[in-house]
Amino acid sequence: MSKSFKVAVLPGDGIGPEVMAEALQVLDAVEKKYDVRFERTFANVGGAGIDLEGKALPQTTVDICKASDAILFGSVGGPKWESLPPDEQPERGALLPLRKIFGLYANLRPAIIFPALTGASSLKEEVIAGGFNVLVVRELTGGIYFSQPKGIEGQGRERIGIDTMRYSVPEIERITHVAFQAARKRDKRVMSIDKANVLSTSVLWREVVETVAKEYPDVKLSHMYVDNAAMQLVRWPKQFDVILCENMFGDILSDEAAMLTGSLGMLPSASLAEGSFGMYEPSGGSAPDIAGQGIANPIAQILSASMMLRYSFALVEAADAIDAAVEKVLNQGLRTGDIFQDRPGERKVNTKEMGAAIVAAL
Amino acid sequence: MSKSFKVAVLPGDGIGPEVMAEALQVLDAVEKKYDVRFERTFANVGGAGIDLEGKALPQTTVDICKASDAILFGSVGGPKWESLPPDEQPERGALLPLRKIFGLYANLRPAIIFPALTGASSLKEEVIAGGFNVLVVRELTGGIYFSQPKGIEGQGRERIGIDTMRYSVPEIERITHVAFQAARKRDKRVMSIDKANVLSTSVLWREVVETVAKEYPDVKLSHMYVDNAAMQLVRWPKQFDVILCENMFGDILSDEAAMLTGSLGMLPSASLAEGSFGMYEPSGGSAPDIAGQGIANPIAQILSASMMLRYSFALVEAADAIDAAVEKVLNQGLRTGDIFQDRPGERKVNTKEMGAAIVAAL
Ligand SMILES: [Mg+2]
Ligand SMILES: [Mg+2]
The missing domain is CATH 3.40.718.10 (Isopropylmalate Dehydrogenase)
Known part of the structure; x- marks a missing residue:
């Protein structure tokens, strides 16, 4: 059947x-x-x-x-x-x-540069020779785009704009599983992105990611600050396999990674x-x-x-x-x-x- | 004297x-x-x-x-x-x-690629021919790195990480003046970065930037979402003169722009x-x-x-x-x-x- x-x-x-x-x-x-x-x-x-x-x-x-x-x-x-x-x-x-x-809650955006299309990238041939294939796994329903409180308080020059970035343990756990399961079918490497030197959500993020990672001893986990990741994507995109991000960092880095391929119109995405x-x-x-x-x-x-x-x-x-x-x-x-x-x-x-x-x- | x-x-x-x-x-x-x-x-x-x-x-x-x-x-x-x-x-x-x-409160980071050093960039010669010179003006003392409440609440799997992004009108005004005054001495163009389609701080940011801009009729103001900016820097860095950002966006984009020059060790910075x-x-x-x-x-x-x-x-x-x-x-x-x-x-x-x-x- x-x-x-x-x-x-x-x-x-x-x-x-x-x-x-x-x-x-x-x-x-x-x-x-x-x-x-x-x-x-x-x-x-x-x-x-x-x-x-x-x-x-x-x-x-x-x-x-x-x-x-x-x-x-x-x-x-x-x-x-x-x-x-x-x-x-x-x-x-x-x-x-x-x-x-x-x-x-899980947005998967591959940034693939096909060997036949390296000419379309703004990166040098020597940087992208043979193509590259990065998968950005982005948390899609939490973080600063959706958390409360959010709004503008006060009047005139006394106004204050407020947004809140908030993550719970289960929210981080489930997106981390998506990233590790995807990595298992690829090159078995997860780079988790955060800004744990200044953000509390990132401190929790990093701890939960490390705990979940223990269930995937065959997958290698590393961490990188978001500003460094924005640099490293430009310098040497081949160093990445799966990039795991909270919502906003994933928004920024997945777009940067896609543009590096030079073939934005060629790329698919999944929301799981x-x-x-x-x-x-x-x-x-x-x-x-x-x-x-x-x-x-x-x-x-x-x-x-x-x-x-x-x-x-x-x-x-x-x-x-x-x-x-x-x-x-x-x-x-x-x-x-x-x-x-x-x-x-x-x-x-x-x-x-x-x-x-x-x-x-x- | x-x-x-x-x-x-x-x-x-x-x-x-x-x-x-x-x-x-x-x-x-x-x-x-x-x-x-x-x-x-x-x-x-x-x-x-x-x-x-x-x-x-x-x-x-x-x-x-x-x-x-x-x-x-x-x-x-x-x-x-x-x-x-x-x-x-x-x-x-x-x-x-x-x-x-x-x-x-004002971090100025020029990303300059000297014509003699275009070879060091990971970008193609045709993208950077003749060099480029971008100045990122980053707000350095506010936003999500410093605002309260911030921390991790609760116990075990009930924990929630919280960060707050907060901007007042005067905070936005003063950094905007820095960007416009710098632009006056350069190519007279300011690109203000935000995420006004989802962040309340960005809605206020954009409004205040537009108000301050009226004092500088000789400088051209444009707006760009932060994820698009991460793409556009890679695609065609020469399109930018002064890039005006809140703290975190400036952290990410100034590092990306610096790496595009390929000469990270050559770049100065100012904090005003x-x-x-x-x-x-x-x-x-x-x-x-x-x-x-x-x-x-x-x-x-x-x-x-x-x-x-x-x-x-x-x-x-x-x-x-x-x-x-x-x-x-x-x-x-x-x-x-x-x-x-x-x-x-x-x-x-x-x-x-x-x-x-x-x-x-x-
Ligand atoms: Mg985007
Ligand atoms: Mg930085």
Whole structure:
């Protein structure tokens, strides 16, 4: 009997629907090659949700997601909806509630530089020769972005702005387990980021991380201050395997690490709940400027589907096969416009051609 | 009548005394060339303070600093004092009290990549061709490193770590003035960093910065989220002139920007109080591994002296002359060991030779 998984498919706005179509072709190919089925249910989100059902995250969409094993998310937003109140706009109106409803506390952002694309990085060839592969594991629901008290008190020049960074032991424990479990499937090294020389949350963070680490004697744990990490990423990114961060440090370092690859539009991300549920989406935006032209790069969406197979469905072999197919097609010289550099051996392709080539390489 | 300034000279530990000697030679040369005198009083600090007077910051040193117009600081710390309790060690025992006693609320850290040294950066030549010059202005006495409440509450797995980020209007106003005044003497652009989409302190920060900016209609103000800034520094550092940050964001971004230059040991820093008082020191450490060998790079210390002339004494012409002399000597190919790359035209020199060459170039 074949395994079957329920996937809520939320293409969203801009290039979302175009690149999602290619990711679904890849899932078709995986179904054929492996004994597995992906039952897909489409739902509206973001601007599409607003236009068709009056809300960035319609209740029908929530219900479909709840009935699924994972969410494959495209991208949301665009100029059409920018005049709405912030909380009703596609990004805040869809992503924040989804994180909250589904308890998506672990954000996984790989920063991968493919050997074929080292030219796109602003780092020197000698620093990135052979590529690198860093996974930032970011706590997503706690810390200074969400803790109370938060606000502005007083009047006029007497006003004081206040934010609170707060972490409990269980919050730190669960994200630490995510990082160590991910490291086990990779190079078995976790670098925990904090600022324990000045922050109390960091002192607790470091202590809890060290306690959890004892359950993973096969994984090597190190610690680094956040300011030093911002330096070390630039100096020698290959020194990192898994980087474990609280929410804000992870926000900053995952973006820095992604930019170091020079291929921001190529990177997937995962947001995981306890258990196996997760939401998977490209790190980049909805790129309204090129939407509808059939030229967007579908690789981030395809790699997001691969992460879904790896982290929610434990289909590691199929996930590895997708990742290898992407790398093979890049090595063959296929490039969508965003990564085309007109070097010898490169061939410019559109969204569908790139998707078809990856399916063929599977 | 010639102008006269009182300078407290605190060489400290490791390479501190060696590189300070060269900075003092440069001050001698400035005295000869310009109608100015620097009255110097030496004082012990850091490990030297501990060894000679029992404390990292002896009271005699505090008194000498109080009687001075500025502090020229070397560097402190080394393995000899690492077994002391943290608060008594050279760094925490000297630097934190100095900041507090003298109200050093504005940290200025230039990230300069000299055209002759672009090879040392991990960024591609095309990204940094012609060098870049970014000044990070960091608020140094407020924010999450110092605000209350802070601590760990509860017992066992019930523990909660808490830090507070807090900013008042006057705190934001005064650091904003520092950034805009610095920008006026440079390329007249301030990029204010915040995370106003999620932090209340950032909402207040942005509003106060915009209000202060109205007093500087000749300076262009822009805003950037801290995670985007961490990316943009890597992508295209030349887009920045002055970067204005609260304490923690400035800690992270100033280190990232410094590392982008690839010449961390070359960079000076200033910590300013209200009025004209300031403390000036190299960004790098005391480098105990090469101390006493006469091979340390004195440029960071010499550029710290230049910053003292510029920011505390308003001797802009002399400061410009020192900066130009450093650049000239680098263009001539002189290199201490830390920046020697054995390229055509380079000549390896020791600490004294580098200092003498800069004096000669003045
Ligand atoms: Mg971010
Ligand atoms: Mg730092």
